[in-house]
Every structure is written in structure tokens, then in C-alpha cells.
Amino acid sequence: MRLLVTGGAGFIGSNFVRYILQKHPDWEVLNLDKLTYAGNLDNLRDVESLPGYRFVQGDIADPGLVEELMAGGWDAVVNFAAETHVDRSIADSSPFVRTNVEGVRVLLEAARRHKIPLFLQVSTDEVYGSLREEDPPFTESSPLLPNSPYAASKAAADLLCRAYHRTYGLPVIITRCSNNFGPYQFPEKLIPLAVTNLLEGKPVPVYGDGRNIRDWIYVEDHCRALELVLLKGRPGEIYNIGGGQEMRNLDLLREVLRLLGKGEEYLVFVPDRPGHDWRYALDSTKIERELGFERKHTFAEALRCTVKWYVENEWWWRPLKERLKGDRHPHPYPARA
Template structure:
């Protein structure tokens, strides 16, 4: 592997992955192709801008001519596709852009991978494609897909396209499905940064429904390490679940953040639940540990403390992010809920 194309590399997980690769593989060329939608932020990678092995290209993965140009110019061997519309709430407000980016964009990348005989194509998927669990059990790689939101349906569709390109054309795809990520540079519409920032500003912390929804949390750097293991050791055609066995109820996460910030629980505001809200996710990551030797190395307590401290220390970053278009979205989605 000499050159890696990271699509969506200016987003939360993508930017952490770009930085991880540059730090751990100093001889590798990293090309970041990002459309810079609302969640793409070049400030996430300001510290690597001058790295001679890092190249940024602004563009849309749906533009096949551009994708082909990038692959040719940089002699790309490996594609890691983070590029996606990824917020469930936004997919409920309008799903068209999710279908375009997450489905058509993936199809374009697969076509280019086929044409230029890419060595490995890593499709970054999500645990949400499996649907919702009851109070027990965990998602395994062989479970049927049962998405419950437009976002999850678009990611499941992309996964099936990847499977088809592997079976029909032999494109060496590998699908990873990860549990909920948290860490630095996460866009403030997601649960953990939203709660941290609202608490710091003494604003209400909107919690859906009864707050009993359960998610399995992983620190973003453990996810980046897992993707690295998949690139190095993963088998084409396979699916690997990635998780850290950190199941938390949403309300408990919120209370933990308030406790660490010495803020009162009176800031919690229960709001109307979102439609189709999955009750519980939990990942069985036995396969990636058994076959590739990966396991998480960050404890949840260590990682959540580090994440909270990062948002405290990087106020300038998130103040810029939550201005303008994001504020409009925040009011559109939460405005009426917070009045109730």
C-alpha cells in the first residue's frame, strides 16, 4: 500500500483516521476527498495541512470524473469510504441527500474501484443497519439487515451494493460496522458533544423520550485502529463488527457528563421522542478479535474524560461550528420539542 484515498476525511471519524494514518505510516500518501458539507470541517485537520504526504481535494464522491482523476493522479491503492450523510434526525427531515451521497456515491466509488483495480475498498458502515435489539443479545455479522430510519436504510443499501460488486465483479470490498463513536472533533448535533456544549453553556440538555435508549460506545481512536487492522489483515468479501462493549443508557451518559462538569441535573429536558427511535444497540465484535487480533485499548472512563476536556479546551472550534447553518438546524429540530 502506497496511497490511500479517504473519502469524507474532513468529518469527525474521517479526520481522526487521516491523522492516525499520517502519524503511524509516515511513508504513506493520504488523499482526503471531501465535499465539505455542514459536517466537513478543514479545521479538523489544520495540524496536518503542511504534511507533504497529505493532500486535500474538495469534491463530491458522486462525481465519477473527479474520483477517477484523483485515483489516477495519486496512484490510489486503497479506498476507505467514510463519506456519508450520517445523522438520523436529518434523514427524517429529508432523506434525498442521504440516498444520493450514501447510495449513489458509494456506487460511483465502486465503479472506479472496479475500473482501476483498487487493492482494497473499505466501506465504513454502521450498527444501525441491523435495526433494534431487545433487552438482551448482540448484533453479529450474519444477522439480517433491518434498518429503521432513512439514514440506516441508505447505509444498508450501500452495504448491499458493496456485496454485489464483490460477488459480481470481484471488487475487493470489506465492510465494517461500528457502534457509536465519540471523541474530539465530533459535530455538535450528536449526543455527547451536544450535551457537553449545552452543559457548558447552562442550556437545556434535550433527551429523547424516557432516556432509556441504550447505545454501545467506542472511542474514535479505537475505531481508527480497527480500520487499520482491517486494511492490513482483513479478508475481501467479509464484514467486521467493531465495538467496545460499553453499553450505556442515554440518560446515564447525560448524567455522567453533568457530574463531570459539576452541572445540575435540572438542566435535563425530556423531549418528544424521534420517530422510529431504535431502543438498543450492542455489538458482538468477537470476529474481528478472533480473526484480525484487534481489541479496544481505551477505557470508557479515560476516553469520556479526555473527550470532555477536549471540548472545554477547544471552545473556539465548537463555537465556530455551532454558528450559522447548524443553529438553523438546531432550532428546526429541537425548537418545538424544547417548548413542550
């Protein structure tokens, strides 16, 4: 299979590229990535010399470049390219609209013209909005009720994908996943920020009272689900990919503290994020029943492996945190203490 992967130098995208090239050494992957602040070619240092891999730096919102690359005769396009940090979208939504909406439109239009056999849009559970504690998990038929500019931009992209499928017959599949964690995650996100701050002896910021609930999935399990969708998914469908592991943010951070032998004095409560969603949870019954998806990693095992990876790979995260020190973005996660 020949894949055009967009955003393959980011966290989930790079893990997917590595997973595919290791699992399917006869497949070809062209990785198109703009290399914004969260894109990092070090994420793929161990696969960059493989014969089936090629990298092109560029913007999915550049019609000329996308048109040129889309002409390569791909079996599928897998779109990870996105601005993803909610706090950054609150500070300035314009990059999110450009990449997450206009960029997806450019990709869809080029895929339509070149009759790409499958367009896989990798989306997020945040498009569904927020749940109360007593609510059942979101299903694929839940309404889209995004509460942040980031989530709204992803919902808009999902609706464009639906429109291109219904209007033009473009074979599109949308996946919506819960919170990912694992190696190579940019250290402004909760788990890598907590681990690396603790390794530096710095405090870990906690939004509000820390009781917000997230559903966590190990990134390799997410990649395995995407592989199944590529091979067995039905165009026009949406597949939720949940982790089956709901946890309050505060409880998650306490587990990270335990794994690193640190006390709760390192936790610092900060003002809550505007419009902070209370709870995310996904019902993954559809992908489990129709495609046979199973998670291979327990949460405890995966979190232990993730913490160990950051402990052993300071060469990777240290330069990124140095870069964040000069970041004027006003959210508390890149702690400057």
C-alpha cells in the same frame, strides 16, 4: 501505503487521517471531501502541512472527479463519506440517497475500472435495526433491518459493496461500528451537544425517557480497528467493531453532568424521535479473534478526555454552534435556547 480517503474532513474520517499519518509517516493520504455542514478542515489543521497529505474538495457522486482521482494508483480506498444524522434523514432523505447510495456506487464503479486492490466501506451498526434488552448483540450474519432513512441508505450501500465483490470480484471489506465519540465530533451529536450546551449554560435535550441503549466506542479505537482491517482483513468479509460499553442515554448524560459539575436540572425531556431504535450492541468476536483487535481506552477514561477536549477547544466548536442557530432542521438536538 497510498490511501484515497473519502469524507476525511468529517468526525471519524479526520480522526482516521490523523491517526494514520501519525502512525505511518511514510504513508500517503489523499482526502476527498465535499465539505458539507459537518465537514471541517479545522479538524485537520495540525496535519495539513505534512508531506504525505493532500486535500481535494469534491463530491463522491461526481463521476468525472472520482474517475480522475481514482486513476492515482491507490493501494486502498477508505470510504467515510456519508450523510449521517438520523434526524436529518427523517426530515429529508434525498441527500442520504445521493451520497450514501449513489455516491458509493460511483466510487465502486471507478474502483472496479481502475482495479483498486482494496475498497473499505465504513458502515454502521444501525443497518441491523434494533435489539430488545434481552437479545444478544448483533453479529456479522445478523439480517439487515434498518429503521431510519439514514440506516436504510447505509444498508443499501453495504449491499452494493457486496454485489460488486460477488459480481465483479472487487476486493471489498465492510466494517460496521457502534456509536463513536471523541474530539472533533460535530456538535449536533449527543455527547458534544451535551458538553457544549452545558458549557454555555443551556439545557440538554433528552429523547423520550432517555432509556434507549447505545454501545459506545472511542474514535481512536475505531481508527485502530480500521488500520487492522486495511493490513490484515480479508476481502469479501464484514467486521463488526463494537465498543463493549452499553449505556442508557440518560446514564451517559448523567456522567457528563458529573464531569462538568452540573445538576440534572439541565436535562430537558423532549418528544421521542420517530422510529427510535431501542438498543444497539455489537459482537466484535470476529475482528478480535481473526485480526487481534483490542480496545486501548476504557470508556470512563475516554469520556473524561473527550469532555476535557471540548472544554479546552471552544475555538473549534463555537463557530459551528453559531452556524446551527440558523439551521431550519426540525430536530431538537441543536438547542436554540
